[in-house]
Amino acid sequence: MTDNPTNTPEDVDGPRRDFLLISTTTLGVAGVTLAAWPFIHSINPAKDVLALASTEVDLSSIEVGQAVTVLWRGKPVFIRHRTEEEIKAAEDVDINELRDPQSDADRIQRPEWLVTVGVCTHLGCIPSGQSLGDKRGDFGGWFCPCHGSHYDTSGRIRKGPAPFNLRVPPYVFTDDTNIVIG
């Protein structure tokens, strides 16, 4: 120590101070970055939200040609008991002419049951077509009233602004008439 207040880092010993400065700053930045994670993660879905993330559906009461809408993770899921004609219409499409090419077989587990998330892939509206009197669009599936997207009987986008087919959620058949979504 000295009385002279004019000592600057440069004329004491520069490299040693540079090392201290850089290592302190690095450690500080790393620490703050790590400390930020609990805050960021705290607004991710909590454990109780994740615990409610699957939905069980009994299919036995849904007649051929009928459809039901169930709530899964706060969103509607369309379950349609397809007729023979609807299945045939979905299978007969040349997938090369589709915007989001996918065969019907890739979108189902059992041909008579189509399960899709009922959220238009354009901007998140719910397409109509679940009830018999609803507008179903040009391809007999669903029609989104917001911006006019037409989906076919496999839930694939055929016309309108939506970029992708209706999403197929993960689900399993626990037996012949019950599925668990999620």
Place this chain on the structure above:
Amino acid sequence: MKRTQSSNRLVQWIDDRLPIFSYADQNVIAYPTPKNLNYWWNYGSIAGILLVIMLVTGIFLAMNYQPHAAVAFASVERIVRDVNYGWLLRYLHMNGASMFFIVVYIHMFRGLYFGSYKAPREILWMVGVTIYVAMMATAFMGYVLPWGQMSFWGATVITNLFSAIPLVGDYIVTWIWGGFSVDVPTINRFFVWHYLLPMILVMLVVIHLWALHVHKSSNPLGIDIKTPQDMMPFHPFYTIKDLYGLGLFMIVFLYFVFFQPNFFGEADNYIPANPMVTPPHILPEWYFLPFYAILRAVPDKLGGVVVMFAGVLILYVLPWLDTSKVRSATFRPIFKQLFWIFVADCLLLGWLGARPAEGIYLVLSRLATAYYFVHFMVLLPLVGKLEKPKPLPSSIYEEVAKKCRAKED
């Protein structure tokens, strides 16, 4: 206005239009600070950082908290059990409140010891007292939000203080509650105030710093800055000293967060609020205990409330009660002893606040309360006039140089 020293043209361009770089340089980097600040001067910056920690944890807690009497308690438990790292956020916030008061109390007692409230820093001190009052209001309303038994009955007791006001007291309490008891409207508005007041606190802190930077920090010798040799640039000397102190402080803070998260709390607050049953032993958070003791020491409802508020508000006029021109207790032999007796008196009041208000405790509470006011209203004015202070050093620079020579020898 000083121009920025940076040679970067973008920095110069921005600084010419919005002088943030020259402002930071003048107030944080080159900011002239007395050379002789000791570690008692760390607590201001620690308090500022704690305010930021409280704000950030509070904002993220608010994203999961429900301010409704029916679900508030459950929503706090959900934060601790289900929300990712919710336990960490809550315990940081809970213990942060206690740490905030510890740090601010040390900061205030430092001001009392070294006479930081004296001319020309009276307004700086008064803004600080306002920050303290706003902090107490914020902490009180925050403690109500988990809606446990202590929350509920604390809210009931504290809001009932206002019923002591003659004639309109009952109307005011009903107005504060938004009903005829602490209930759904009360917790909702307390949540709003608890979120709003910290924003006001931030503004008060800005004013506090603004006033601070006019005459700069006081110092342990309590003598004025006379020449540039008395000062050092804030950065890196005090940035690194503040960071070192912050590191030590964080070890203590995080020890409580991780190992004793409920040390400062009351077990009863983990029982959901029940308007039909008062817990047998009700007491406020520890940082209110000295004032709680004063409240109970006075055998009159209105009198107790008045004296208790006077105990806080008397700090506003402290700069004019202390008649001594010498700032630092280092050079005031009698004041120095009185200071430590006053510290002991405050600690005694705090201890008594947690005892039952009966027997010897009541007698001691009354004596300690009387001494509290005698210290401010009798001893400080008199001692300032009667005491003969020790000779003051001629400059900070000389004193620092003397110490350094002594170390070298």
